[in-house]
Amino acid sequence: MLNANSPLASGPSYSFATPPNQTSTNIKQHSFNPYTDNGGSTLGITGDDFAILAGDTRSTSGYNINTRYAPKVFKIGEDDGTGESAHIVLSVVGFAADGNALKERLNAIVKMYRYQHGKPMSVKACAQRLSTILYGKRFFPYYVHAILGGLDEEGKGALYSYDPVGSYEREQCRAAGAAASLIMPFLDNQVNFKNQYIPGSGEGHALEARKATPLPRAEVEQLVRDAFTSAVERHIEVGDGLQMLVVTKNGIEEIYDPLKKD
Amino acid sequence: MSSPFSINGGACVAMVGKDCVAIACDLRLGLQSLTVSNNFPKIFPYGDVYLGLTGLATDVTTVADLFRYKVNMYRLREERQISPQTMANLVSTSLYEKRFGPYFVSPVIAGINHTTGKPFICGFDSIGCIDFAKDFIVSGTASDQLFGTCEGLWEPDMEPEDLFETISQALLNAVDRDALSGWGAYVYVIEKDKVTKRLLKGRQD
Numbered sequence: 170m171l172n173a174n175s176p177l178a179s180g181p182s183y184s185f186a187t188p189p190n191q192t193s194t195n196i197k198q199h200s201f202n203p204y205t206d207n208g209g210s211t212l213g214i215t216g217d218d219f220a221i222l223a224g225d226t227r228s229t230s231g232y233n234i235n236t237r238y239a240p241k242v243f244k245i246g247e248d249d250g251t252g253e254s255a256h257i258v259l260s261v262v263g264f265a266a267d268g269n270a271l272k273e274r275l276n277a278i279v280k281m282y283r284y285q286h287g288k289p290m291s292v293k294a295c296a297q298r299l300s301t302i303l304y305g306k307r308f309f310p311y312y313v314h315a316i317l318g319g320l321d322e323e324g325k326g327a328l329y330s331y332d333p334v335g336s337y338e339r340e341q342c343r344a345a346g347a348a349a350s351l352i353m354p355f356l357d358n359q360v361n362f363k364n365q366y367i368p369g370s371g372e373g374h375a376l377e378a379r380k381a382t383p384l385p386r387a388e389v390e391q392l393v394r395d396a397f398t399s400a401v402e403r404h405i406e407v408g409d410g411l412q413m414l415v416v417t418k419n420g421i422e423e424i425y426d427p428l429k430k431d
Numbered sequence: 432m433s434s435p436f437s438i439n440g441g442a443c444v445a446m447v448g449k450d451c452v453a454i455a456c457d458l459r460l461g462l463q464s465l466t467v468s469n470n471f472p473k474i475f476p477y478g479d480v481y482l483g484l485t486g487l488a489t490d491v492t493t494v495a496d497l498f499r500y501k502v503n504m505y506r507l508r509e510e511r512q513i514s515p516q517t518m519a520n521l522v523s524t525s526l527y528e529k530r531f532g533p534y535f536v537s538p539v540i541a542g543i544n545h546t547t548g549k550p551f552i553c554g555f556d557s558i559g560c561i562d563f564a565k566d567f568i569v570s571g572t573a574s575d576q577l578f579g580t581c582e583g584l585w586e587p588d589m590e591p592e593d594l595f596e597t598i599s600q601a602l603l604n605a606v607d608r609d610a611l612s613g614w615g616a617y618v619y620v621i622e623k624d625k626v627t628k629r630l631l632k633g634r635q636d
Contacts, residue, residue: 348579350575350579351576351579352579353576353579353608354605354607355580355584355604357604357607358580358584358600358604359583363604364600364604364607364633365600395583396583399579400579400582403579
């Protein structure tokens with residue numbers, strides 16, 4: 170549980186340093202808070218033979234915008250910049266500095282794995298390793314919600330989502346960050362078909378629920394765009410640009426779409 | 432979680448369609464994480480106007496009864512039903528009277544104006560500031576989730592059947608991601624000369 174007085178619990182914090190607090194007894198209380206919330210949102214969806222990880226590119230601090238282009242989704246384990254040698258993607262949202270540090274560490278580990286073993290790291294192994302990295306900082310965590318994407322050993326889309334201390338789970342879809350509460354119920358409905366039933370299939374408990382089937386890539390891409398344009402309308406920390414990384418057996422494709430900048 | 436607005440939990444949403452409006456609420460009543468009742472509707476009819484109230488349950492009941500009294504008095508004096516627009520101003524001024532000791536409620540109004548025939552929805556904060564929205568209004572502990580689902584599912588000029596499906600899906604999927612809302616729902620679809628009230632089961636957990 171967070172300290173109720175910490176900036177993390179009491180809303181947006183504007184900088185690392187807080188001005189000294191004057192108490193009635195004339196004692197100055199100094200404090201330093203090592204975390205900032207940089208806002209933004211990320212989202213991952215898998216299909217039969219692909220995985221999409223997306224994130225907006227706005228970075229905020231309180232009501233200020235630091236930049237309109239700060240990527241939150243990264244290729245992991247590439248060494249030529251073409252994306253052909255990489256087959257894993259990572260998205261991090263929360264405290265951007267921790268996110269970047271985490272990306273750098275995982276990137277180095279995945280590369281070292283290939284150099285030492287002469288084969289690329291599987292997504293399953295990478296997912297377990299990321300959990301270990303996060304738990305390694307259990308008592309001074311990376312303040313991020315991470316999502317890892319790629320293709321599993323069978324070539325099927327794989328997606329793993331994490332809490333800041335390394336608890337993780339493989340899922341079909343996951344939204345994280347500032348607008349996660351807005352996007353996630355929409356995804357439940359449109360990806361996993363929650364609360365949808367087959368008309369005329371029965372009465373009461375006999376009524377048959379619509380089964381979730383993997384969606385085609387074009388449909389998933391459009392769902393991601395819809396989710397983000399919706400989030401942009403209602404959340405001030407989300408906007409500017411939408412970056413998508415699509416993992417297929419042919420490598421990683423990057424797509425950038427502009428979002429509203431207001 | 433000690434905010435009066437989120438002790439009992441609950442959600443409400445209103446939407447505009449083509450010559451129709453819809454308003455829906457969940458049925459949960461709780462004390463923090465403990466569910467006390469699964470039959471606590473939050474929508475109250477006042478003639479042609481429907482008022483949705485989320486927030487502190489004791490205030491929901493008090494405010495609902497207060498407006499029953501006020502709207503009855505209006506009808507007796509004016510010898511006509513209250514219009515949604517007049518109801519909106521009545522709610523606004525009544526809430527502002529309690530500016531420095533407010534009712535902890537977030538009201539939502541839906542109805543069709545019988546003089547103009549036009550659909551009308553609006554929402555308020557707890558001290559009566561009116562939000563005249565053209566598309567949808569959300570309120571309650573699942574308001575973030577409702578903003579997401581409504582923004583994603585709503586489209587202009589829906590027929591009553593489509594509007595029912597849209598508002599139901601928006602509410603059901605939103606409350607399933609909120610621990611303080613859910614346990615079934617009521618959905619009202621209001622047309623010019625017909626009102627349909629439906630009970631939705633939803634997830635019971």
